[in-house]
Amino acid sequence: MAQHVHDLETRLDSFSLTERRNALKELLDLANSGKIPLPQEQEIANLHCHTFFSYNSHGFSPTHIAWLGRKLGIRFMGIVDFDVLDGVEEFLDACQLAGVCGSAGMETRCFIPEFSSLVINSPGEPGISYHMGAGFTNTPVDETTTKNLRAIRDRVQQRNQELFRKVKAFLQPLVIDYEKDVVPLTPAGNVTERHMVTVIFEQVLRQYQQPLDFWSEKFSMDKDSLPDIHNETVAFKNLIRKKLMKRGSIGYVPPTKDTFPLIDEVNRVIEHHQALPCVTWLDGTSEGEQAIDDLLALMVEKGAAALNIIPDRNWNIPDPHLKEKKVNNLYQIVDHARQAHLPILVGTEMNSYGQVIVDDFSAPELEPIRKDFIDGAYFIYGHTQMQRLWQMGYQSDWTARHLPTRKQKNDFYHQAGLLIKPTMTIHQAENLISQDNEPKQVINQLKLSGD
Numbered sequence: 279m280a281q282h283v284h285d286l287e288t289r290l291d292s293f294s295l296t297e298r299r300n301a302l303k304e305l306l307d308l309a310n311s312g313k314i315p316l317p318q319e320q321e322i323a324n325l326h327c328h329t330f331f332s333y334n335s336h337g338f339s340p341t342h343i344a345w346l347g348r349k350l351g352i353r354f355m356g357i358v359d360f361d362v363l364d365g366v367e368e369f370l371d372a373c374q375l376a377g378v379c380g381s382a383g384m385e386t387r388c389f390i391p392e393f394s395s396l397v398i399n400s401p402g403e404p405g406i407s408y409h410m411g412a413g414f415t416n417t418p419v420d421e422t423t424t425k426n427l428r429a430i431r432d433r434v435q436q437r438n439q440e441l442f443r444k445v446k447a448f449l450q451p452l453v454i455d456y457e458k459d460v461v462p463l464t465p466a467g468n469v470t471e472r473h474m475v476t477v478i479f480e481q482v483l484r485q486y487q488q489p490l491d492f493w494s495e496k497f498s499m500d501k502d503s504l505p506d507i508h509n510e511t512v513a514f515k516n517l518i519r520k521k522l523m524k525r526g527s528i529g530y531v532p533p534t535k536d537t538f539p540l541i542d543e544v545n546r547v548i549e550h551h552q553a554l555p556c557v558t559w560l561d562g563t564s565e566g567e568q569a570i571d572d573l574l575a576l577m578v579e580k581g582a583a584a585l586n587i588i589p590d591r592n593w594n595i596p597d598p599h600l601k602e603k604k605v606n607n608l609y610q611i612v613d614h615a616r617q618a619h620l621p622i623l624v625g626t627e628m629n630s631y632g633q634v635i636v637d638d639f640s641a642p643e644l645e646p647i648r649k650d651f652i653d654g655a656y657f658i659y660g661h662t663q664m665q666r667l668w669q670m671g672y673q674s675d676w677t678a679r680h681l682p683t684r685k686q687k688n689d690f691y692h693q694a695g696l697l698i699k700p701t702m703t704i705h706q707a708e709n710l711i712s713q714d715n716e717p718k719q720v721i722n723q724l725k726l727s728g729d
Contacts, residue, residue: 287342335629340357359468
């Protein structure tokens with residue numbers, strides 16, 4: 279049975295959607311019949327899982343992420359891919375089958391003119407910010423959204439191809455090809471730096487009997503100072519990325535005003551698709567994040583409706599002094615979010631080698647703010663279901679009529695998230711709620727639907 283389960287889980291990451299769906303259904307049949315023992319569901323969340331449509335360090339598909347939630351007993355799972363929405367419907371459909379509370383988003387980097395002189399959360403790059411949209415419910419099909427998304431993605435891919443050309447020239451005589459070796463690693467050709475690192479690392483191992491000699495020469499480093507290429511692959515890949523692609527490296531492509539889209543442009547795409555613009559916060563140590571009052575006020579003015587945090591990198595730190603500083607910063611940003619009525623969405627990305635699958639919600643450091651994280655998970659799940667089932671999400675006309683303030687919206691979608699079962703289908707939702715209903719009527723109807 280163990281080998282059969284392993285084979286099915288491998289098929290979850292096939293580039294064939296049909297094969298992924300069939301594998302999930304078979305796994306769920308085995309789980310529901312008791313042949314795959316599953317843990318009790320926990321009220322924990324990872325709302326920031328990257329999938330193989332951008333980069334997942336395990337190679338997981340959106341369907342695999344949904345299964346992971348069911349398999350590990352994680353109540354809330356969310357995907358957030360870079361620059362694409364290819365996995366949205368697949369993931370939400372898989373979550374419905376698996377009984378997991380799902381949400382879907384997109385992440386990109388954009389330019390904030392008002393902070394053009396300050397580093398925000400993209401190290402060493404003033405004015406550039408990682409930015410998110412959360413609560414998407416389908417993959418765009420209308421011409422306006424697809425055109426704008428394509429423009430965002432094309433800018434990123436042009437930058438990546440320029441970076442690759444520089445790195446390829448530096449690594450000669452190593453033979454690597456962008457179209458042949460890199461692009462096929464992701465189903466939709468949405469290449470990231472980490473895909474390039476993977477190819478470079480593996481091709482050096484294939485083409486050189488003494489790969490450490492190659493890297494020692496290229497990095498001008500003594501072989502003894504390099505990580506163990508066979509036993510410390512995470513550290514070695516991170517070193518490759520640092521030396522070849524990050525700021526100050528041979529392949530680094532400096533940002534310009536044309537490299538990244540303006541934040542207003544990105545927010546228009548997010549809102550047009552009924553999703554929520556989200557502030558992304560790193561650790562509070564940059565100049566931009568130290569001006570947090572001004573930054574949050576500006577972002578809210580531009581439409582931000584939630585705040586994204588990666589908790590693990592802010593408390594799970596070996597250095598006690600750095601840990602104390604970052605934990606204090608974490609508490610401060612949560613307090614700012616409370617005052618600004620910005621729900622908090624948390625997760626661990628899984629797009630970097632060695633990251634944990636889900637935050638340790640039992641950690642003492644997270645106890646004072648754990649409820650904020652769970653409330654945020656119910657909120658974005660509630661919005662997702664209300665939009666998916668009844669087109670009554672956060673950005674809907676119904677919400678504009680009945681819930682004019684951020685606090686009212688937060689409270690309503692939090693309640694909706696508590697009440698709506700993840701297995702509810704659109705067919706089951708038909709005629710349950712009318713857009714003529716007031717918020718209290720909607721909540722009462724949802725309560726009745728759960729009885």
